[in-house]
Amino acid sequence: MIYQGVLKKMLTENATEIQYYLDMDSDFLNMNQLLSKHFSIKFEGHQCLHCNLERKIYRTGFCKSCFFDTPSAGDWIMKPELSKAHLNIEDRDLTYEKQVQLKPHIVYLANSSNVKVGVTRKSQVPTRWIDQGAHEALEIVEAPNRYLAGITEVALKAFVADKTNWRKMLKNDIEEVNLITVREQLKQHIPDEVVPYFLDNSKEVHLNFPVLQYPEKPKSLQLEKTLSYQGKLVGIKGQYLIFEDDTVFNVRSNEGLVVSIEI
Template sequence: MELRGILHGLTHEYHGKDKPVDYYLQIGEERMPLNEWLGSELSITFLGEKNCIACGRKTNKTFNSGYCYPCFTKLPENDLCIVKPHECHFDLGTCRDESFGETYCMIPHLVYLAVSSDMKVGLTRKHNQLKRWVDQGAIRAIPIAEVPTRRMAGQLEFHLSQYLPDKTNWRKMLKGDVKEIDLLAMRDEVYSHFPDEFKPFQYREDEWVDITYPILESLDKINSKTLDKEEKLGGRLIGVKAQYLIFDNGVFQTRKHAGYQVEITATPSA
């Protein structure tokens, strides 16, 4: 199998805890099903050109996973408040795009606990949680609050980050070396740290989500591979997790390379 085009990262479909997530590598308008190529040789060749994933223009350098500099500085999805939602400035009238803010930020959000490298706290739009959890490589997650806006979710997450990490250790996440954690007990402990104004928004469902990833083998050492250093890379595909392709000789972060023109070749293993 061979595909050429602009790399857009991984998409996925969740089918329940007893089945591995189905992963697809997005190349232009085509999707390459990755689960069926596990155990096969997969190569990625950089064709020497980068294009903005928003406007399509050629660019020497991409920003924020695939944007040219003008789109990075102008598009609302690249505003600083996206990564620091507690600093949302929609109410100040300085949002880059008011319609984007109304659609993306001024809607219900969930604050959650997830186990990826360790326990962490995070936030996501309501009904987008599965995508978010898989993209982070979480193996288990549970919502702990539902709030009306992204800014409120960011404020609660920022407050709780005093007691819990809000970042994922990607190397530890890929190794899968995670201790067993009682999510419900941890949730009850975290509730004791809720500010009074957020207590009415506590999410009391006792159901959590377990996520299984398509992984044949584990790596003892995590080596990151990048097309900025190697024109061609790859190896035997032994797993997929979060936004990473896991080869027998290292890992490749697909989203980091969004916008790169590539050629993907998959060859069945002998």
């Protein structure tokens, strides 16, 4: 059976074992059901996730024009501390920016390869942690807007990482750390205006990924270069598909590619 569609990040469901779904336009594929099975994936073209035109993808699933125009690709997405909707200042579209920025945001600690600090909308918990491949996470601040969460992240990343080592994450090379202890160590570095939003009694969340075999030496599949690939799926972690031959494919970083999948 052949499925064709535009790649978008896999949808997830936090169950006893995380469930992954790939939207292939006409159907949803439960990727967990493909574990231990061979299938092929083939590059067919490009389609911008914003304008839906057949254009070369520039970043995050957008063509170059849309990346620099659409409000959902503003600098404040990657750098929350640049948010200005709370000041009634527009970046690209103030209405959109208020809808996103003026919502509760969580500053969290996550452990996927090492302890990192991050920011996400409260509505994106635990999806954000799943997408990062974190096996455990802990909320430390619930701020009323994105800006306050952003300046907290900036303050704390002087003491803990703000990036995930994707190779260590996929190899399940995990540093065992007590996140509650780290939270208490970081409390003194929370900006004064954010201290009222510090979470003293939050609980660790543990996540279980569907992985049968971790890669020893993960090698990234560049589908636009190889054009097609066939392999046996042995795991899914973060937004990566893991294959038996140590090939890994990051679905999210390939958003906007039109692909066909034959099972």
